[in-house]
Amino acid sequence: MTTTDTVLQQIVVPFEYPVSFARGVFKPENPLLADTLCRKAEVRKHRAIIFVDGGVARAMPELVSSIKAYGDAHADRVEWVQAPRIVLGGEAVKNDLMGLAGIINNLVERKLCRHSYVIAVGGGAVLDAIGFAAALVHRGLRLVRVPTTVLAQCDGGVGVKNAINLNGVKNLVGVFAPPFAVLNDFDLLKSLPERGWTDGIAEAFKVAIIKDRAFFAWLTAHASALRARDEAAMEHLVRRCAELHLEHIRAHGDPFELGAARPLDYGHWSAHRLEAMSNYKVSHGQAVAIGIALDAAYAVAMGWLGVEEFELLFKALGEAGFELWHELLDRDRNGKLDILQGLHEFREHLGGELTLTMPKGIGAAFEVNEMDHNVIARALARLKEMARK
Numbered sequence: 457m458t459t460t461d462t463v464l465q466q467i468v469v470p471f472e473y474p475v476s477f478a479r480g481v482f483k484p485e486n487p488l489l490a491d492t493l494c495r496k497a498e499v500r501k502h503r504a505i506i507f508v509d510g511g512v513a514r515a516m517p518e519l520v521s522s523i524k525a526y527g528d529a530h531a532d533r534v535e536w537v538q539a540p541r542i543v544l545g546g547e548a549v550k551n552d553l554m555g556l557a558g559i560i561n562n563l564v565e566r567k568l569c570r571h572s573y574v575i576a577v578g579g580g581a582v583l584d585a586i587g588f589a590a591a592l593v594h595r596g597l598r599l600v601r602v603p604t605t606v607l608a609q610c611d612g613g614v615g616v617k618n619a620i621n622l623n624g625v626k627n628l629v630g631v632f633a634p635p636f637a638v639l640n641d642f643d644l645l646k647s648l649p650e651r652g653w654t655d656g657i658a659e660a661f662k663v664a665i666i667k668d669r670a671f672f673a674w675l676t677a678h679a680s681a682l683r684a685r686d687e688a689a690m691e692h693l694v695r696r697c698a699e700l701h702l703e704h705i706r707a708h709g710d711p712f713e714l715g716a717a718r719p720l721d722y723g724h725w726s727a728h729r730l731e732a733m734s735n736y737k738v739s740h741g742q743a744v745a746i747g748i749a750l751d752a753a754y755a756v757a758m759g760w761l762g763v764e765e766f767e768l769l770f771k772a773l774g775e776a777g778f779e780l781w782h783e784l785l786d787r788d789r790n791g792k793l794d795i796l797q798g799l800h801e802f803r804e805h806l807g808g809e810l811t812l813t814m815p816k817g818i819g820a821a822f823e824v825n826e827m828d829h830n831v832i833a834r835a836l837a838r839l840k841e842m843a844r845k
C-alpha cells in the first residue's frame with residue numbers, strides 16, 4: 457500500500473525598491489545615497505563596499521575621490537569598508553570567471569553581512585556581474601545600483617536580473633534578485649562615448665514598439681536630437697523607458713520569468729547571438745537595434761506590421777546612430793545561417809517551448825512559438841538591401 461499526503465507550501469514575498477532619478481549622487485551635499493542606505497531605519501552605521509566600472513573611473517577621474525569624500529561627509533551614517541574598487545568595464549567583466557571569484561572573496565574578506573551594502577557603479581555589464589556576486593554571498597547582500605549608461609539607467613539597471621556569460625553564451629549563469637535601490641544619476645551620463653549614449657535608445661524603441669505607441673512616435677520624432685546629445689530629450693527617454701520596464705516587471709505577473717514568455721526580450725534572440733558571434737565587439741544596444749529591425753521586417757512579411765511603420769522604425773534607428781546590418785548576419789554554420797542558432801539558445805535559456813514576442817502594429821504585441829527560417833532569411837535580405845541604400 458502507498459499513501460500520499462502533500463502540503464502545498466505557498467510563500468508570498470513582497471519586494472520593493474526605490475528607483476530614484478537624480479543628479480550629483482556622489483556630491484557630499486546630496487543626502488540621497490546616505491538616506492537610501494538608511495531607508496530601513498535600522499539604528500547602526502551602514503557598511504558598504506563600492507565597485508566602480510573601470511571605464512567610468514577612467515572617464516571621470518574625480519569620481520573615486522568624490523565617493524571617498526561622500527563617505528567622510530556622511531561618516532555618522534555610512535562606512536565605506538574600503539576604497540572604491542575598480543573592476544573591468546564592459547562585457548569583459550561578465551566573461552571573467554576568475555575576476556568574479558576575486559570580487560566574491562573581497563566581499564567575504566571584508567565581512568559584509570546580509571545587512572551590508574554592495575554599491576555597483578557602472579554600465580549594465582558591471583551591474584550584472586557585481587549584482588550576481590552580491591546575490592551569492594550569504595545568499596544575498598543588499599545591492600544598490602548606480603547605472604552609468606543610458607541603457608543601464610533605462611533598462612537593465614532597474615530590473616531584477618543579474619548574470620554573467622559562460623562558454624560564449626550570454627547570461628548563461630545568473631540569478632533573479634531585486635536590488636535594494638537604484639539611483640539613476642543623469643550627470644554620470646555626460647562622459648559617455650557615443651555608443652554608451654546611443655545604445656539605450658535601442659531598448660527604448662524595443663519597449664515602445666511592444667507597449668507604447670505614443671512613446672514610439674516621440675522617439676521617431678526625436679531620434680536625431682537624441683543622437684546629437686540633446687540632454688532634455690535623453691532625460692525624457694530614460695525616464696519613460698525605465699517606467700515602462702518597471703511597470704512591466706511590477707504588473708505583468710511574471711517578474712522572475714517563470715513562464716516562457718519574455719516580452720522585454722523582443723528582438724533579443726538574434727541580438728544575443730550576434731553579440732556572441734562578434735565576440736562581444738558588437739555592443740548590446742547595437743545588436744538590439746538590428747534584432748528589433750529584423751523581427752519587425754519579419755513581422756511585415758507575416759502581415760503583423762505595416763510597411764510604413766517598419767520604414768519609420770528603420771529610418772529612426774538609423775538617425776539614432778545604429779547600423780542596421782552586420783556582415784556576420786550572413787555567416788554560414790553547417791549549411792545554416794549562424795544567426796538562427798540564436799533561436800535555439802533563446803529556447804534553451806527560457807526552457808519549455810520557444811516563445812517570442814512579435815509586434816502587432818506599433819504599441820501592442822503577441823506571442824509566437826516558432827519562426828519560419830525562410831521568412832527570416834527574406835527579412836535579413838530586406839534589411840541588407842535597405843541598409844545598402
Ligand SMILES: NC(=O)c1ccc[n+]([C@@H]2O[C@H](COP(=O)([O-])OP(=O)(O)OC[C@H]3O[C@@H](n4cnc5c(N)ncnc54)[C@H](O)[C@@H]3O)[C@@H](O)[C@H]2O)c1
Binds near residue numbers: 582627
Ligand atoms: N540585467 C538585465 O536585465 C539587463 C538588461 C539589459 C542589458 N543587460 C546587460 O547590460 C550589458 C550592457 O550594458 P551597457 O549597455 O550599459 O554597457 P556596458 O556595461 O557594456 O558598458 C559599455 C562601456 O561603457 C563604459 N562606460 C560605462 N559608463 C560610462 C560612463 N558614464 N562614461 C564613460 N564610459 C562608461 C564601460 O566601461 C564599457 O567600456 C550587457 O551585458 C547586457 O546583457 C542586462
Ligand SMILES: [Zn+2]
Binds near residue numbers: 611659724740744
Ligand atoms: Zn537588452
